[in-house]
Amino acid sequence: MTAKVEIVGVSKAYPGVRALDAVDFSVEAGEVHALMGENGAGKSTLIKVMTGALRADSGVIRLDGDEIKLDSPGAARAAGIGAVYQEVNLVPSMSVTKNLMLGRLPRRLGLVSWSRARDLARERLKRLGVDIDIERPLGSYSVAIQQLVAIARALDDDVRVLVLDEPTASLDAQEVQGLFDILRDLKQRGMAIVFISHFIDQVYQIADRITVLRNGRRVGVGTTMEMPSFKLVSLMIGHDLLVAEQKPPTFHLDPNAAPILIAKGVGRRRVMEPVDINLRAGEVVGLAGLLGSGRSETAKLLFGAIRADRGEIFVAGDSVGAASPAKSLRLGMTFCPEDRKSEGILSELTIRENIVLALQSRRGWLRPLSRREQDRLADEMIEALAIATSDAEKPVGQLSGGNQQKVILARSLVAGPRVLILDEPTRGIDVGAHAEIVNLIRKLCEQGLALLVVSSELDELVAVSHRIVVLRDRKQVAEIPGSDITRAKIIETIAGS
Amino acid sequence: MTKETLSAGLAERAPLVGVKALLRHRMIWPVLALALILIVDGVISPGFFRIRIVEGRLFGSLIDILYRAMPTATVALGMAVVISTKGIDLSVGSIIAICGAVIVWRIHAGDPHFVILLLALGTGLLCGLWNGMLVALLDIQPIIATLILMVSGRGIGLMINLIYGGTNPSFNSALLQGLSVGHISLIPTRLVVGAGIFLLLWLLTRRTAFGLFLESVGGNPAAARLAGVNTRLIIYSAYLISGICAAAAGVILTADTHTSDPVSEGLYIELDAILAVVIGGGSLSGGRVYLGGTLLGALVIQALTTSILSSGLPPEYNLVVKAVVVLIVLLLQSSNARTALVSAIARRKR
Numbered sequence: 001m002t003a004k005v006e007i008v009g010v011s012k013a014y015p016g017v018r019a020l021d022a023v024d025f026s027v028e029a030g031e032v033h034a035l036m037g038e039n040g041a042g043k044s045t046l047i048k049v050m051t052g053a054l055r056a057d058s059g060v061i062r063l064d065g066d067e068i069k070l071d072s073p074g075a076a077r078a079a080g081i082g083a084v085y086q087e088v089n090l091v092p093s094m095s096v097t098k099n100l101m102l103g104r105l106p107r108r109l110g111l112v113s114w115s116r117a118r119d120l121a122r123e124r125l126k127r128l129g130v131d132i133d134i135e136r137p138l139g140s141y142s143v144a145i146q147q148l149v150a151i152a153r154a155l156d157d158d159v160r161v162l163v164l165d166e167p168t169a170s171l172d173a174q175e176v177q178g179l180f181d182i183l184r185d186l187k188q189r190g191m192a193i194v195f196i197s198h199f200i201d202q203v204y205q206i207a208d209r210i211t212v213l214r215n216g217r218r219v220g221v222g223t224t225m226e227m228p229s230f231k232l233v234s235l236m237i238g239h240d241l242l243v244a245e246q247k248p249p250t251f252h253l254d255p256n257a258a259p260i261l262i263a264k265g266v267g268r269r270r271v272m273e274p275v276d277i278n279l280r281a282g283e284v285v286g287l288a289g290l291l292g293s294g295r296s297e298t299a300k301l302l303f304g305a306i307r308a309d310r311g312e313i314f315v316a317g318d319s320v321g322a323a324s325p326a327k328s329l330r331l332g333m334t335f336c337p338e339d340r341k342s343e344g345i346l347s348e349l350t351i352r353e354n355i356v357l358a359l360q361s362r363r364g365w366l367r368p369l370s371r372r373e374q375d376r377l378a379d380e381m382i383e384a385l386a387i388a389t390s391d392a393e394k395p396v397g398q399l400s401g402g403n404q405q406k407v408i409l410a411r412s413l414v415a416g417p418r419v420l421i422l423d424e425p426t427r428g429i430d431v432g433a434h435a436e437i438v439n440l441i442r443k444l445c446e447q448g449l450a451l452l453v454v455s456s457e458l459d460e461l462v463a464v465s466h467r468i469v470v471l472r473d474r475k476q477v478a479e480i481p482g483s484d485i486t487r488a489k490i491i492e493t494i495a496g497s
Numbered sequence: 498m499t500k501e502t503l504s505a506g507l508a509e510r511a512p513l514v515g516v517k518a519l520l521r522h523r524m525i526w527p528v529l530a531l532a533l534i535l536i537v538d539g540v541i542s543p544g545f546f547r548i549r550i551v552e553g554r555l556f557g558s559l560i561d562i563l564y565r566a567m568p569t570a571t572v573a574l575g576m577a578v579v580i581s582t583k584g585i586d587l588s589v590g591s592i593i594a595i596c597g598a599v600i601v602w603r604i605h606a607g608d609p610h611f612v613i614l615l616l617a618l619g620t621g622l623l624c625g626l627w628n629g630m631l632v633a634l635l636d637i638q639p640i641i642a643t644l645i646l647m648v649s650g651r652g653i654g655l656m657i658n659l660i661y662g663g664t665n666p667s668f669n670s671a672l673l674q675g676l677s678v679g680h681i682s683l684i685p686t687r688l689v690v691g692a693g694i695f696l697l698l699w700l701l702t703r704r705t706a707f708g709l710f711l712e713s714v715g716g717n718p719a720a721a722r723l724a725g726v727n728t729r730l731i732i733y734s735a736y737l738i739s740g741i742c743a744a745a746a747g748v749i750l751t752a753d754t755h756t757s758d759p760v761s762e763g764l765y766i767e768l769d770a771i772l773a774v775v776i777g778g779g780s781l782s783g784g785r786v787y788l789g790g791t792l793l794g795a796l797v798i799q800a801l802t803t804s805i806l807s808s809g810l811p812p813e814y815n816l817v818v819k820a821v822v823v824l825i826v827l828l829l830q831s832s833n834a835r836t837a838l839v840s841a842i843a844r845r846k847r
Contacts, residue, residue, distance in 0.1 A: 343720050347717070349712060349713065349784070358724040365706040365707045365710060368706040
């Protein structure tokens with residue numbers, strides 16, 4: 001069998017980053033080829049190159065053995081490559097017909113022939129076994145149907161290669177099976193399918209081959225038989241099994257201490273299966289899992305930033321009831337979000353204002369902190385966390401990423417929490433600041449804080465955690481007690497082998 | 498060339514002192530604009546700065562500008578609060594019209610005038626409640642949400658007139674007219690009222706934590722919420738404040754004309770108010786509230802109007818000249834335009 005699409009030695013560099021470094025990839029007719037990798041692995045760049053959205057710096061793309069130039073999305077289409085991107089590029093307020101046929105409306109005498117358009121739209125959907133009223137607005141259908149419409153739109157008559165970026169991200173289990181039935185059918189008919197997903201179980205259900213990318217390089221390729229989940233996760237996370245394990249430092253911890261935070265079966269439909277997590281004073285619990293496993297979602301559910309639709313949260317023995325960030329804060333919980341730009345910093349406001357915000361909202365608007373008090377807190381934090389700035393009156397937007405992260409951490413600490421939830425506390429910061437933050441986490445825990453640390457870096461989790469809760473595919477799958485915490489053990493648990 | 502880069506580097510590192518710091522200050526452009534307008538006025542019409550005492554009150558062009566600017570300034574202060582939350586309140590003119598109709602209706606009905614004053618302010622509060630509900634609870638975009646009351650408000654005013662069959666009768670009220678056109682010793686009462694509202698809002702935003710919450714909600718609502726700020730409540734209160742400010746302006750304007758005409762009262766005042774906020778350094782993308790700047794902005798707009806009228810220029814020129822001056826002030830405020838200007842000057846020097 002000849003390879004349908006073959007990518008050989010493709011490289012792509014952005015200023016300061018090698019997004020793709022001599023990557024090979026191929027997909028054949030009648031196969032589903034999964035493309036796996038963590039954040040920044042180069043998956044998106046690779047599919048953009050493959051669909052003509054991005055031009056590679058070097059490398060060759062062959063279609064059925066002939067070299068082709070994919071310098072625009074149109075060229076890729078003409079070559080028979082169709083794609084459905086993660087962010088569905090459809091218009092919910094328009095009818096299904098228009099969504100399907102926009103840009104390729106059949107014309108007669110220069111005017112759009114709507115009856116012909118409807119026939120064509122129906123035919124496209126029939127190929128996927130979808131039977132819906134195509135005159136209704138797309139937005140009135142479920143996400144699953146919308147996803148199928150997006151696929152139908154990508155499946156032009158001559159499409160032979162279909163690229164699906166996270167097609168199952170917002171589908172429930174039943175809808176995923178429905179989609180897989182359709183994919184299997186397409187496969188039977190000779191379609192070459194590139195499947196990108198974070199869900200390991202799904203990949204093993206549907207894929208024939210797997211390619212793993214890490215930091216812009218291809219680190220592994222093989223059939224699903226050759227690539228058991230343990231190996232897959234190791235390749236994705238980049239763990240060398242031969243490296244000696246670094247023993248976690250032992251902390252003093254009272255094993256009989258009552259938990260401060262208890263989450264019982266807290267979850268939300270389509271977001272996260274119910275989780276059970278306890279946190280005791282002076283304890284660091286790590287939350288491990290791959291991208292998309294529900295790490296941030298779990299943290300946000302516990303803090304009330306995502307409203308749970310099941311389960312109950314107790315703080316110091318009392319039920320929280322309907323959780324919200326304001327309520328959690330009052331009960332002594334604080335949260336440092338992963339995405340500091342969109343959820344963390346107030347870039348126009350000064351460092352001082354950013355630092356006192358959570359404490360101030362805990363006190364309420366009628367009990368303002370005096371300016372002197374604010375200055376004292378800000379200066380204290382700038383010194384304690386070594387925030388690099390000339391003074392506290394600088395807008396936070398002018399600081400570097402690592403220092404912004406520290407300001408958000410300072411905001412949480414100043415509010416006087418008993419429970420601190422850190423979502424990726426070291427994301428995007430340099431090595432020096434990284435070590436400082438890891439040390440800080442240890443120090444806080446010695447002071448009797450209960451910490452929940454979400455991190456994609458296993459070394460970090462191993463270094464700070466007393467226990468590690470492992471998530472996979474939006475489910476809590478295991479809890480690793482302190483004595484067992486090693487990187488290998490975490491990977492093994494994530495892989496589920 | 499080397500010398501230039503060297504001195505540029507030095508200037509960047511040197512502490513901002515004197516003129517340079519002054520030029521960087523966000524208030525400098527509205528202040529300069531106001532000063533320039535007043536100086537031009539002084540040259541054109543001698544005696545412009547003279548303030549006399551006539552019949553026991555202050556009298557003069559400067560007082561006149563303050564006096565006439567006060568309704569717009571009051572509305573603009575409320576607008577500044579709303580705009581700091583990344584919102585906008587287009588309905589203020591209509592709130593003024595509704596308040597005017599309510600005042601005349603209740604005077605006709607013979608209510609005590611003190612009660613009427615409270616009713617008028619209560620009407621503004623009610624309008625704010627409505628806007629706040631649409632924006633903060635139902636998550637409707639502010640421009641659309643307040644457009645609803647903007648469009649319907651004047652109709653509501655006309656319907657209130659229908660209740661008593663009134664066709665905008667004139668009225669006299671010692672209390673209301675005292676607030677509007679009266680004076681306390683030498684000073685016009687409305688200036689005292691305006692100063693009072695400014696002071697209250699200043700205390701609220703700068704001496705309680707409300708200002709910080711407003712700015713955090715406008716700057717990054719997601720972050721504010723995660724920091725425990727009740728974002729809905731803060732946004733809600735902004736529209737309440739704007740509603741009450743508009744009602745206060747409504748009392749002053751209605752008492753001033755001794756009548757109420759829902760069709761024209763406070764017409765287009767929302768545009769002047771928004772302009773005043775922007776001239777004062779506020780950004781429509783929210784995140785900062787500048788009450789002092791807003792007050793200055795309202796004065797710039799009124800000074801301009803007054804000087805065009807008193808300069809002998811045909812009144813037909815008023816709007817266009819006003820637009821040009823406003824455009825210049827805004828260009829000076831825009832950092833993009835300023836950077837372009839600086840680099841253009843630098844290129845010419847070379």
